[in-house]
Amino acid sequence: MTVLSDVLIKGGTIVDARGERPADVLIGPDGRIAAVGLGLAASRTLDAGGCIVAPGLVEVAAQLGEPGREGTETIETATRAAALGGFTAVVARPDTDPAIDNAGVVREIDALARSALCQVACSATVTVGGVGHGRLSPLAELAALGVRLFVDEGVGTQDPRLLRRALEYASDLNVIIGQHPEDSSLARGGFMHEGAWSSRLGLAGIPAEAEELAVMRDIALARLTGSALHFRRLTTEGSLAMVKAARRAGLGITVEAAVQHAVLTDAALADYDPMAVFRPPLRPESDRAALVVALADGAVDVLSADHSPQAPEDKEAPVDSCAPGAIGLETVLALAISRLDLPMTKLLQLLSWRPAALVGLQGEQGGPLEEGRLANICVIDPNAEWSYDPRAGASRGRNSPFAGWKLRGRVRHTVFRGEPVVVDGKAQR
Amino acid sequence: MRHLLGIHELGVSGIEELLELTDNFAEVNARPIPKVPALRGKTVVLAFFEDSTRTRVSFETAAKRLSADTVSFSTSGTSVSKGESLRDTALTIEAMGMDALVVRHRSSGAPWQLARWLRSGASVVNAGDGWHQHPTQALLDCWTLRRHFGSLGGLHVAVVGDIKHSRVARSNVAAFSLLGADVTMVAPRTLLPPSVDGWAPGPGALKVSNDLDGVLGSVDVVYLLRMQLERQGEALVPSLREYTARFGLTGARADRLRDGAVVLHPGPMNRGVEIAAEVADGPRSLILDQVETGVAVRMAVLFRLLNPGGEPV
Numbered sequence: 001m002t003v004l005s006d007v008l009i010k011g012g013t014i015v016d017a018r019g020e021r022p023a024d025v026l027i028g029p030d031g032r033i034a035a036v037g038l039g040l041a042a043s044r045t046l047d048a049g050g051c052i053v054a055p056g057l058v059e060v061a062a063q064l065g066e067p068g069r070e071g072t073e074t075i076e077t078a079t080r081a082a083a084l085g086g087f088t089a090v091v092a093r094p095d096t097d098p099a100i101d102n103a104g105v106v107r108e109i110d111a112l113a114r115s116a117l118c119q120v121a122c123s124a125t126v127t128v129g130g131v132g133h134g135r136l137s138p139l140a141e142l143a144a145l146g147v148r149l150f151v152d153e154g155v156g157t158q159d160p161r162l163l164r165r166a167l168e169y170a171s172d173l174n175v176i177i178g179q180h181p182e183d184s185s186l187a188r189g190g191f192m193h194e195g196a197w198s199s200r201l202g203l204a205g206i207p208a209e210a211e212e213l214a215v216m217r218d219i220a221l222a223r224l225t226g227s228a229l230h231f232r233r234l235t236t237e238g239s240l241a242m243v244k245a246a247r248r249a250g251l252g253i254t255v256e257a258a259v260q261h262a263v264l265t266d267a268a269l270a271d272y273d274p275m276a277v278f279r280p281p282l283r284p285e286s287d288r289a290a291l292v293v294a295l296a297d298g299a300v301d302v303l304s305a306d307h308s309p310q311a312p313e314d315k316e317a318p319v320d321s322c323a324p325g326a327i328g329l330e331t332v333l334a335l336a337i338s339r340l341d342l343p344m345t346k347l348l349q350l351l352s353w354r355p356a357a358l359v360g361l362q363g364e365q366g367g368p369l370e371e372g373r374l375a376n377i378c379v380i381d382p383n384a385e386w387s388y389d390p391r392a393g394a395s396r397g398r399n400s401p402f403a404g405w406k407l408r409g410r411v412r413h414t415v416f417r418g419e420p421v422v423v424d425g426k427a428q429r
Numbered sequence: 430m431r432h433l434l435g436i437h438e439l440g441v442s443g444i445e446e447l448l449e450l451t452d453n454f455a456e457v458n459a460r461p462i463p464k465v466p467a468l469r470g471k472t473v474v475l476a477f478f479e480d481s482t483r484t485r486v487s488f489e490t491a492a493k494r495l496s497a498d499t500v501s502f503s504t505s506g507t508s509v510s511k512g513e514s515l516r517d518t519a520l521t522i523e524a525m526g527m528d529a530l531v532v533r534h535r536s537s538g539a540p541w542q543l544a545r546w547l548r549s550g551a552s553v554v555n556a557g558d559g560w561h562q563h564p565t566q567a568l569l570d571c572w573t574l575r576r577h578f579g580s581l582g583g584l585h586v587a588v589v590g591d592i593k594h595s596r597v598a599r600s601n602v603a604a605f606s607l608l609g610a611d612v613t614m615v616a617p618r619t620l621l622p623p624s625v626d627g628w629a630p631g632p633g634a635l636k637v638s639n640d641l642d643g644v645l646g647s648v649d650v651v652y653l654l655r656m657q658l659e660r661q662g663e664a665l666v667p668s669l670r671e672y673t674a675r676f677g678l679t680g681a682r683a684d685r686l687r688d689g690a691v692v693l694h695p696g697p698m699n700r701g702v703e704i705a706a707e708v709a710d711g712p713r714s715l716i717l718d719q720v721e722t723g724v725a726v727r728m729a730v731l732f733r734l735l736n737p738g739g740e741p742v
Contacts, residue, residue, distance in 0.1 A: 199622035202537035202561030202599055207623075272538030316516035316546075318536030320559070 005029060005043050007420060009413070012048030012379060015344050016055050016368040017353045025053055027375040031418025035371055046413045046420060048379045054348050055366045056088025056118070056376040056414065058355040059329060060149065060256060061232065062307040064090070064120070065396065066112055067105065068097025073309040073396045075109070078329065079116035081395040083421045085305070085329040086378035086411040089119035089356065089365045095153040099130040101137040106145045117421045117429070118414075119376075121359060123149040126166050126177060132158045136166055143173045148360035151178030151232055154279065158184050160217060167227035176254070176358070178230040181214035181239070182206075182280060191320045193266040193281045201269060203320060206281050208236040215239040219246045219253065228252040230358070233306065235261045235280045237290035244299050254358060255299060258306035259332045260401070262291050263339045268401060274315045274322035275401040278306075295350060296342055302358055303350040305332035309397025327397040331388055333380065335402065337409030344382065377415040384410035394427060430737070432544045432553040433730050435562040436603040437630055444571065444604060450729035451572050451722070453741040457494065458725050468497035471528040471735050476518075477503040477556070479535040483696060483720070484556050484565075488531050491727035497735070500527070515539060516546045527551050528735050537561035537596075552734040560594050566695055567600035569726040571608060573718050574650060577691060581633075582609035587644050589615045589676055590654030590703055591665075593622045597695045598654060607631030613648070615641050616676065619665040641676050645685050653678055653694045656703045669702050676703070683708045691715050 009025040014036070026042055028034035059082065065073025082090050092109055094100035100109070106122045113120035124147045128135045132155040139150060150170070156179060157163040163179070170177050187210040192198050194205020215231065219242060222229040234240055234255050246253050260278055265285050268276035276282060294300045308325025315322050336347050356366025364374050388405050390398045414422035421428050430443060439447070457463055473492040477485050485501070492499045502522065515534075522530065529552045532540050537559030544553040557563040574581055586605050592598040592614050605612050606629035613636045614621065621637060629635035638644050645651070656672060666672045673679070678692065683705070692704070692713045700706045709716060732741060 194623050196624040196626035199624040200599075200627045202559050202596060204560075205623060272541045274542075313514040313517070316514040318515060318534065318539045318542065320536045 006034065007415070007418070008040055008042035008045045009048050009053055009377065009379060009415070010045050012051040012053035014053045014369050015348055017349070018368045020345065025369055025377065027415065027418050031375055033369060033371050033373050033375050036369060046379065046423060048412070050381060050383065051412055052344060052380045052382055053369065054378055054380060055352045055369060056378045056416065057086045057333065057351045058359070058361060058365050059087050059090040059305050059307065060302055060355045060359055061093050061304045062090040062329065063095070063309060064092045065309060066096065067108060072311050075112045075116055075120060077394055077396045078307065079113070079118045079120065080427050081327070081329040081393060083117040083414045083416065084394055084411060084427055085331070086333050086380060086414055087118050087329060088376035088378065088414065088416050089121060089361055091121045091123050091149065091359050093153055094123050094125045094151065095130055099125050101125045101128050101130060103138070103141055103145055106142060106147060117427065118416050119361070119365065121361060122147050123151060126150045126152045126157050127162065130155070132156055133162060136169065139170055139175060140173055143175045147175065149176050149178050149230065149358070151180060153180055156180040156182050156184065156214060160221060163218065164221050164225060167221060167225040167229065171225065171227045176228045176230045178232050179214070179218050180232050181211050181218060181234070183210045183213040186210035186213060191277065192269050193283050195266060195284055197266045197269055201272070208238060208283065208287065211236050211280060212238040212242065215242050219243070219251065222246070222251050222253055228254070230254045230256065232256050233258045233261065233280055233304070234300070235283050235291065236287050240290055240294045240299055254301045256302045256304050257291055257295060257300045258304045259328060259335050260306065260326060262288065262295060263335055264401060269319065272319050273401065274317060274319050275326060275399055277319050277322055277324045278326070279324040292340060295340065296346065300350070302355040303332070303336060305329050309395055310399045312398065315399045326400045327390065327393070327395045329395065330393045331400065331402050331407065333411065334407035334409045337382055338407045375415050375418045378411055379413040380409060381412045382409050384408070386410055430733060433564055433734065434540050434544060434553065434555050436564050436567050436600045436607070439564065441607045441631065444568065444607060447568055447726070447729050447733060448572050448575060450733055450741055451568070451725045454725040454728040454732070455722070457728070464494050464496065466496045467732055467739065467741065468492070468495040468735050471497045472526060473497045473499050473529045473531060473731060474522055474527045475499060475501045475531045476522060477533045478539070479533050481533050481557065484533060487723040488556060488727050490724050492731055494724070495728055495731055497731065515542065519543045519546055520548070523547055523549055523551055529554055529731060531556050533557045535559055554730060554734065557596050559596065560599070561596050562600045563596040564600050565723070565727055565730060566597050567604040569719055569722040570601055570652070570693060571604050572726060573693070573715055573722050577715060578649070581605060584610040584649045585647055586610050586612050586650040586652055587615050587648040588612055588652045588654065589641060589678070590656055591620045591660060592616050592654065593620050594657065595654050599628065601652065602628050602635060603630055606633035606635060609633050612636070613638050613644050615639070615644055617666060620660070642682070645682060646687065649687070649690050651678055651686065651690065651692045653692065653703045655695065655697065656699055658699070673702055677705065678703065678708050679705045680707045683711065683713060686713065693719060696720065
């Protein structure tokens with residue numbers, strides 16, 4: 001364990017769930033916040049002049065590469081990227097190889113993450129192998145290890161009978177069943193949103209209704225079981241409208257959005273750029289605009305970087321056979337600041353305290369900056385202008401549609417459990 | 430013009446220029462020795478990542494008549510083996526030295542990606558990509574129609590068949606529209622794309638119909654598309670028999686065409702499905718003219734890309 005000294009974050013404005021106030025934050029050698037206020041002093045000072053001092057960000061869906069895809073990412077590289085992006089916690093997506101569907105894999109990831117640059121939590125698959133059918137993963141055993149969110153990534157839990165059982169079985173475990181909502185039959189063979197662009201580009205499409213049909217069905221199952229259900233990456237106006245109505249009716253449904261669906265449209269495929277291939281696919285402007293509204297009005301609970309590193313050769317392929325997804329831990333905050341026009345408090349709610357609560361990390365993450373709490377803090381310069389170059393990033397992945405974008409807002413410092421892991425935009429280890 | 434990718438990129442002026450050059454090479458092809466030295470010393474690689482006999486032979490003949498060296502490369506199966514990316518394959522071929530890469534690929538957009546990846550000045554010629562574009566087919570059809578009618582301006586063309594999955598439809602509709610022909614696409618809803626936004630960039634109007642009999646009486650050209658036999662299995666049509674009954678150009682339907690109306694088909698034909706044998710071989714058919722024109726058009730394309738500014742013959 002690193003030996004810590006006391007550190008003062010000086011000159012910034014705190015933004016947390018309590019609101020906004022100018023104050024310095026003194027972190028004691030025990031890694032906890034020792035004092036918040038003005039006129040404090042410490043042996044080491046981190047300059048936060050002109051910056052926002054906020055609880056560290058929390059990512060609910062990151063591909064960490066381990067186990068099984070170490071060529072694309074490792075927990076060390078992913079958590080370094082996360083720290084540079086302002087994150088103090090990431091939740092591993094369960095579609096590793098082998099999948100996170102048993103206690104052994106959770107323990108392996110915990111061991112690999114022992115010296116990581118941020119907290120690493122595990123999500124797990126609903127079904128054994130994450131294949132969306134067959135037997136349930138040992139939900140209670142995994143819950144006892146701290147797993148809070150279960151989801152069959154990519155395929156979704158297609159069988160409604162099985163999803164019903166999962167929702168029922170999970171109801172007394174204090175866990176959440178997540179769903180990748182996509183009707184596999186309607187979506188089959190598609191590579192992008194079905195619409196004007198897919199027609200013109202000659203690419204098989206995935207209609208919005210493939211998502212909406214699954215959302216409609218799963219809302220019905222949430223009603224039937226009375227259990228909590230989390231929708232991963234909603235992308236269409238119709239899905240969001242159904243979820244809003246279901247929540248008004250009192251159902252315990254939470255919603256995640258991925259940043260690419262809020263800033264890009266299917267027109268990004270016009271030149272057949274494999275970097276613009278995502279699953280679910282980028283949608284037209286009307287859906288993108290509806291998603292931005294939903295981020296602002298609370299219909300969406302958490303914003304995800306959807307960090308998906310891919311090997312270069314898997315992106316140097318035709319768009320109908322390339323791997324989907326993009327890296328995102330180092331860009332999501334800046335994209336949100338530059339493109340989404342949300343108040344900073346709202347933005348941090350979507351990226352910090354709401355995701356922390358969703359995945360059960362609120363004891364350590366996302367909490368208000370007050371005396372006694374573990375110091376998981378990011379310091380954001382909201383006006384810093386920079387140009388994104390994936391090759392200069394810490395992630396092993398280089399796949400991003402945002403290469404060359406001019407962005408505003410950058411992480412200056414990140415403090416993880418009292419340790420300044422990023423100082424002046426540089427990772428310290 | 431460095432590459433020939435799609436009809437939209439070519440525009441009216443690009444199409445006109447290539448059609449005029451085609452006149453010259455049609456004349457070359459009529460000579461006793463149909464060969465010119467225009468591309469001597471140039472290397473044309475024919476990379477066919479999808480089975481094709483007609484187009485490959487047509488391009489190869491075109492390259493040889495221009496005295497270019499040709500290297501043929503084809504992979505059967507559904508994709509390049511997992512071990513090598515499309516980019517690696519392209520760079521490997523490029524490293525061996527080539528001036529043009531004629532590419533046929535099952536994936537829409539592959540020629541655009543290749544054009545971005547190539548480092549030398551080599552030209553990419555799209556010989557058909559997925560459901561997307563087949564520009565030399567569109568050019569040869571335009572040339573064939575222009576020779577027959579004098580101009581495409583004001584013609585009414587019915588494009589009939591599996592529009593949704595057809596690169597020929599996407600490139601031909603764009604070219605017909607750019608040259609001033611009105612187009613009606615005729616197919617059951619299952620074989621039409623979800624949208625036709627941007628399909629007709631020129632002055633010619635684009636309409637969609639599900640009623641072939643209602644359209645036939647007003648057209649100058651019936652352009653039939655090949656009906657893929659596997660579409661039955663995907664429930665896009667109940668049966669080929671029913672498809673033929675509703676959308677096939679039978680002898681009886683051909684008899685109801687206006688005087689002077691002609692029939693085209695990009696081949697290979699399913700006789701008895703989208704076109705009756707008597708129509709394919711009948712007096713309205715320009716199908717063999719299309720095939721013949723293919724070589725001259727591809728000569729024009731290769732010449733234009735590899736010998737810019739040169740005199741054709």
